[in-house]
Amino acid sequence: MRFQTPRGTHDMLPSQAHAWHWVESSFSKLARTYGYSEIRTPMFEDIELFIRTSGETSDVVSKEMYEFVDRGGRRLSLKPEGTAPAMRSYVEHSLGAAGGVTRLYYVTPVFRYNRPAKGRYRQHHQTGLELIGSPAPEADAEIIEMTVRHFQALGLRDLEVQLNSIGREACRLAYREAVLNHMASYLADQSEEFQATAQKNPLRLLDTKDPETRAALEGLPPITDYLEPESKARLEAIERLLAEAGIPYRISPDVVRGLDYYTETVFEITSGDLGAQNSLCGGGRYDNLIKDIGGPPTPSVGVGMGIERALLVLTELGLVPSAEPPMAFAVSGVPEASASVRSLAREVRAKGMACLWDVEGKAIKAQMKQVDRSKVRFALIVGSDELAAGTVSIREMATGEQVVVPASEVAAWLDARR
RNA sequence: GCGGGUGUAGCUCAGGGGUUAGAGCGCCUCACUGUGGCUGAGGAGGCCGUGGGUUCGAUUCCCAUCAUCCGCCCCA
Numbered sequence: 001m002r003f004q005t006p007r008g009t010h011d012m013l014p015s016q017a018h019a020w021h022w023v024e025s026s027f028s029k030l031a032r033t034y035g036y037s038e039i040r041t042p043m044f045e046d047i048e049l050f051i052r053t054s055g056e057t058s059d060v061v062s063k064e065m066y067e068f069v070d071r072g073g074r075r076l077s078l079k080p081e082g083t084a085p086a087m088r089s090y091v092e093h094s095l096g097a098a099g100g101v102t103r104l105y106y107v108t109p110v111f112r113y114n115r116p117a118k119g120r121y122r123q124h125h126q127t128g129l130e131l132i133g134s135p136a137p138e139a140d141a142e143i144i145e146m147t148v149r150h151f152q153a154l155g156l157r158d159l160e161v162q163l164n165s166i167g168r169e170a171c172r173l174a175y176r177e178a179v180l181n182h183m184a185s186y187l188a189d190q191s192e193e194f195q196a197t198a199q200k201n202p203l204r205l206l207d208t209k210d211p212e213t214r215a216a217l218e219g220l221p222p223i224t225d226y227l228e229p230e231s232k233a234r235l236e237a238i239e240r241l242l243a244e245a246g247i248p249y250r251i252s253p254d255v256v257r258g259l260d261y262y263t264e265t266v267f268e269i270t271s272g273d274l275g276a277q278n279s280l281c282g283g284g285r286y287d288n289l290i291k292d293i294g295g296p297p298t299p300s301v302g303v304g305m306g307i308e309r310a311l312l313v314l315t316e317l318g319l320v321p322s323a324e325p326p327m328a329f330a331v332s333g334v335p336e337a338s339a340s341v342r343s344l345a346r347e348v349r350a351k352g353m354a355c356l357w358d359v360e361g362k363a364i365k366a367q368m369k370q371v372d373r374s375k376v377r378f379a380l381i382v383g384s385d386e387l388a389a390g391t392v393s394i395r396e397m398a399t400g401e402q403v404v405v406p407a408s409e410v411a412a413w414l415d416a417r418r
Numbered sequence: 419g420c421g422g423g424u425g426u427a428g429c430u431c432a433g434g435g436g437u438u439a440g441a442g443c444g445c446c447u448c449a450c451u452g453u454g455g456c457u458g459a460g461g462a463g464g465c466c467g468u469g470g471g472u473u474c475g476a477u478u479c480c481c482a483u484c485a486u487c488c489g490c491c492c493c494a
Contacts, residue, residue: 002467005485059491059493063492112493112494114492115419115420115490115491115492116487119494124494125494258493259493268494276488276489279493279494280494305494309494331453371453373454383452384452393453400454
């Protein structure tokens, strides 16, 4: 019996590790420059946390959670998104007690039981940002700007933020009526399931790709026409702030998001290089979430960014930098040189440079082959001549040039060339 | 959850109802004599995804299943 990764999951192989480190470290570095601190929460939570926040009727909760009952009878779910767990922790540990706003970032796997496709996996990974405790539009803009800066730092250009506001409760109720009235004759011909969705959350209809539904939506005023004055002012303020930051954006009435906790601001960034799953990130404001899970009313805004999707685009565009080659490989030309090679390797490593060697003590030819394969920059060769003279022949693999250096100076010699 | 494509060597892929299933790349050995790459000569490696069916005979045809890819839905 041979085993393979469960459906929709992937091993992160050694050949891909540096690309992941690159994205993650670029992200965390950026987050820290804005004053964000990392938070790590468990891989699973009380399932009720997600039902309360994302909403019973959301796709994520209704059909995509990895839920299970543990041996103690607790109903749990692998985390399907990053915000609710972070807010659970914020409330549980009273992270807001210090006063002012709280800025958090995270890097986490998330799990959704959906059908795998390009850019859509059952376990994928997200980087995320949460700015907790401020109703200011400057907070919304900071999150959006950071998201753009993150993708820019990785080398992506031609990014366009798709921004929208879905208003507060009163606005959404009014808009729901408007959608249902506008679509009444069209809906009458649709399946019961489709009608039920339309009743429960008419906003879901707006981002459809079905041409007939699109046609039926023709002439429907955007939700932004129904915004309360405060919401409208917020949206306009965000627009000004983005313009000030030089960030291209577009108001997209179709962007509505699939999680119920969003209020007012929602946004996405999409990529043409991704196919059907073209969203690189999604975020927005969630002013009621913390209150809904038992915390104090705490207006907040955040974003989640997909690492796999970013890597898909970056790979497509050839923007993933190649891994830095190891510095050296210590080769023993004769068996007696073995101890010298080990001590040489130790000295190089002590200076913080990578140095490999052949634990099996193979013939020099075989070792040189390993040197070639391991893509190191320098081979440090100790044969009988070098052993007698207390020297090392250093061969630069790319050019074949070779110099003789006193053994005691090798580490410094390499250090000067990195 | 629905529709379609694809599963043959480590990788990318060809093939085809009938004795030992192929290529390129990769891997191993040897030659080029303290030293990799280049070249030449050898070699290893496949229950043709899995289970059933049709057939004298299946890796090839049919069905199922699993995986994967592309759409739909949804999203990261």
